[in-house]
Amino acid sequence: MKKAVALFLTLLLLLSASSFALAEDITLDVIICQYGPNTSDWFTGTGMDGTSFVKKFEEANPGIKLNLEVVSWNDVYTVVSTRISNSNPPDILNIDVFANYASEGLLMPVTDYCPEELYDDFFPAFMQNSVVDGVVYAVPDLASARALFYNVDMFEEVGIEVPQTWAELEDACQAILDFYGGDVYPFGMDMTTDEGQANFAYFAWGNNGGFVDADDNWAVNSDENVEAIEFVMGMVEKGYTNPNPATQTRYDLQDMFGAGKLAMVIAPNSVPTYLTDKGYTDINYATAGLPHNEGATGSSVGIMDRIMAFKDDSAPDQAARNEAIGKFLTFFYDPVNYVDWVSMEGFLPAVNSAVGALIEADPSFESWLDVLNTSKFYPSHKAEWDQVKLGVINVQQNALTGGDVKTLLDGLQAELTK
Amino acid sequence: MNSILVRHKWEPYLWILPSLLLMAVFVVFPIGIVFKIAFSEVSKSGVVGAFNGLANFRAAVNEPAFGTVMSNTFYWVVSVVGISTLLGFIAAMVLNQSFHGRKLARSILVFPWAAALVIQASIWNYIIKFEYGNLNNILLNLGILRDAVNWRTSYQIEFIWECGVGIFVTIPFVTFCVLSGLQSIDAAYYEAATVDGAGFWKKLSTITVPLVKPSLTVSTVLNIIYVFNSFPIIYTITKGAPANKTDTLVTYLYMLAFYDQKKGQATALSVIGFLILCAAAGLYMTITMRKEDEL
Numbered sequence: 025m026k027k028a029v030a031l032f033l034t035l036l037l038l039l040s041a042s043s044f045a046l047a048e049d050i051t052l053d054v055i056i057c058q059y060g061p062n063t064s065d066w067f068t069g070t071g072m073d074g075t076s077f078v079k080k081f082e083e084a085n086p087g088i089k090l091n092l093e094v095v096s097w098n099d100v101y102t103v104v105s106t107r108i109s110n111s112n113p114p115d116i117l118n119i120d121v122f123a124n125y126a127s128e129g130l131l132m133p134v135t136d137y138c139p140e141e142l143y144d145d146f147f148p149a150f151m152q153n154s155v156v157d158g159v160v161y162a163v164p165d166l167a168s169a170r171a172l173f174y175n176v177d178m179f180e181e182v183g184i185e186v187p188q189t190w191a192e193l194e195d196a197c198q199a200i201l202d203f204y205g206g207d208v209y210p211f212g213m214d215m216t217t218d219e220g221q222a223n224f225a226y227f228a229w230g231n232n233g234g235f236v237d238a239d240d241n242w243a244v245n246s247d248e249n250v251e252a253i254e255f256v257m258g259m260v261e262k263g264y265t266n267p268n269p270a271t272q273t274r275y276d277l278q279d280m281f282g283a284g285k286l287a288m289v290i291a292p293n294s295v296p297t298y299l300t301d302k303g304y305t306d307i308n309y310a311t312a313g314l315p316h317n318e319g320a321t322g323s324s325v326g327i328m329d330r331i332m333a334f335k336d337d338s339a340p341d342q343a344a345r346n347e348a349i350g351k352f353l354t355f356f357y358d359p360v361n362y363v364d365w366v367s368m369e370g371f372l373p374a375v376n377s378a379v380g381a382l383i384e385a386d387p388s389f390e391s392w393l394d395v396l397n398t399s400k401f402y403p404s405h406k407a408e409w410d411q412v413k414l415g416v417i418n419v420q421q422n423a424l425t426g427g428d429v430k431t432l433l434d435g436l437q438a439e440l441t442k
Numbered sequence: 443m444n445s446i447l448v449r450h451k452w453e454p455y456l457w458i459l460p461s462l463l464l465m466a467v468f469v470v471f472p473i474g475i476v477f478k479i480a481f482s483e484v485s486k487s488g489v490v491g492a493f494n495g496l497a498n499f500r501a502a503v504n505e506p507a508f509g510t511v512m513s514n515t516f517y518w519v520v521s522v523v524g525i526s527t528l529l530g531f532i533a534a535m536v537l538n539q540s541f542h543g544r545k546l547a548r549s550i551l552v553f554p555w556a557a558a559l560v561i562q563a564s565i566w567n568y569i570i571k572f573e574y575g576n577l578n579n580i581l582l583n584l585g586i587l588r589d590a591v592n593w594r595t596s597y598q599i600e601f602i603w604e605c606g607v608g609i610f611v612t613i614p615f616v617t618f619c620v621l622s623g624l625q626s627i628d629a630a631y632y633e634a635a636t637v638d639g640a641g642f643w644k645k646l647s648t649i650t651v652p653l654v655k656p657s658l659t660v661s662t663v664l665n666i667i668y669v670f671n672s673f674p675i676i677y678t679i680t681k682g683a684p685a686n687k688t689d690t691l692v693t694y695l696y697m698l699a700f701y702d703q704k705k706g707q708a709t710a711l712s713v714i715g716f717l718i719l720c721a722a723a724g725l726y727m728t729i730t731m732r733k734e735d736e737l
Contacts, residue, residue, distance in 0.1 A: 130489075
């Protein structure tokens with residue numbers, strides 16, 4: 025008898041491995057990145073007025089089911105590339121990069137599924153950043169802009185002004201170093217694989233350099249860039265920065281800044297939300313533009329993430345699928361939902377229709393929108409972008425251990441133009 | 443009678459079928475896929491294309507970081523396995539003596555082994571932090587230090603810390619392997635040796651070491667595999683930074699696959715790692731088995 029039961033269970037186990045589901049509705053696989061502690065709760069928990077985005081959407085759109093997964097930024101590249109390797113990409117993906125997917129023909133043009141009214145609502149400058157060969161392949165989900173955060177109390181105590189140029193920055197750092205005798209790091213730098221490309225951008229763009237030349241060709245080894253990174257290395261050598269820029273991430277820096285251990289850090293507009301959430305309430309800080317080299321024009325650094333839709337040739341009804349994706353976007357960008365989402369995570373909006381409500385809720389948003397207007401964005405529409413991203417991080421880390429900046433940047437450029 | 447025999451023929455296979463299936467699905471099949479990808483063209487997004495021979499292997503070996511990574515891996519495995527085996531052996535000898543609180547000492551030793559590796563690595567990362575690290579705090583409060591010390595001034599030192607953490611978490615495993623070996627040794631051997639006038643070292647070299655050798659072999663082979671493949675310690679503490687100078691093969695190939703989007707090269711490296719492990723484990727076992735035969 026026992027044997028018979030065991031045999032039955034064994035067979036059951038084998039059968040269950042080959043179970044299948046009947047699908048009547050259209051089900052969209054959606055991957056959303058985790059922007060903060062509230063993301064999961066908002067999309068799948070109870071963070072949206074006691075219910076979730078998924079439930080609300082499914083109620084409003086019968087016949088469409090969402091299989092929505094919130095994935096951390098650390099894991100999302102792994103998850104997506106594994107799914108692509110297994111020929112099972114998500115239907116809708118929220119991530120920062122898109123050019124690889126687009127140039128390999130995996131993405132649908134936005135006009136295939138995005139309703140015209142919504143399409144026109146996006147900030148045009150953002151859409152231009154998602155073009156490959158003249159076709160828009162992704163829509164922006166939100167943006168953030170960077171500014172110099174400084175500790176006002178420290179600046180008053182030391183008796184210094186907010187630095188605008190690199191020379192002033194070095195003077196300010198020296199004054200802070202002298203005053204606190206090493207207890208406070210003057211300036212925070214993150215050269216880790218988390219976001220080392222941002223550090224490169226802050227200084228390269230602050231010296232009229234950058235990733236590409238006027239014709240949008242890679243130009244990572246320009247004289248301006250070499251000068252900028254040599255300046256960065258000088259800052260580290262003189263002890264003006266946190267001691268381990270290769271392993272201390274921006275989040276470490278934001279914590280140090282909140283704890284009064286760091287006087288200045290370049291960080292996104294979401295930092296106030298971050299500091300409050302983490303309980304750093306007694307710090308008195310303000311923001312300013314990014315310091316730039318004498319004679320160069322200052323600009324901010326804008327970061328933009330995207331939503332894109334993958335092709336799925338196996339879908340029985342392509343038109344219905346496209347329509348469902350369009351409904352998802354329309355629902356997400358509906359000001360009723362979208363304003364809640366953007367302000368919850370402390371980001372900047374990507375659609376015009378949200379601006380009014382956001383400014384009404386928090387007037388400081390307006391100044392950030394101005395910053396966003398003067399911001400430069402990463403050239404993430406170029407297929408080699410992730411190679412460049414890692415490349416400039418690698419260059420900085422190699423320079424930290426004694427490598428020659430020019431040689432390293434020449435090497436990266438050569439690899440790109442190979 | 444006949445029917446029982448027939449049933450016996452297929453029955454055992456049926457019972458082991460689930461575990462065979464599990465092995466096939468989760469072990470054999472993925473290894474096959476890795477070999478296939480290693481010899482194929484892989485796009486940046488991860489689309490696997492046509493067969494391209496040894497191109498992935500060539501590209502992987504020609505990466506500037508390859509040499510550093512291989513020598514790091516060598517130092518990592520040799521130092522962690524070597525030192526933890528030595529220290530684990532000593533700890534096992536101590537724990538094999540009878541003394542008050544021996545049970546407590548044995549259970550404390552399990553802790554580093556029982557906790558998840560990634561948690562331990564995060565805690566160590568926190569302990570040696572310059573700004574708020576526990577090590578500095580304790581030493582400052584005890585008055586041993588006057589100023590906080592940066593325990594990770596260079597990547598070489600950070601790599602030594604990583605090896606240290608690796609040794610710390612590996613010792614318990616060796617200790618328990620050796621301890622089980624020690625406990626199976628008949629006390630009569632030692633008594634006889636004592637009567638014949640053998641000292642501590644003589645007993646160690648002629649009785650203890652030869653008799654715990656099978657346990658040592660097992661722990662060393664398993665450790666070589668575990669330590670070679672160990673990912674959390676290095677990934678948590680330095681992520682291989684700066685510029686792959688603290689990477690071992692496993693963390694490096696992860697970064698190659700999922701940060702650099704060079705999946706072909708990454709799979710080629712994991713095939714190389716697989717072969718190295720097979721060779722190392724095989725070599726070690728043949729050598730030790732041969733010696734045992736000679737005994």
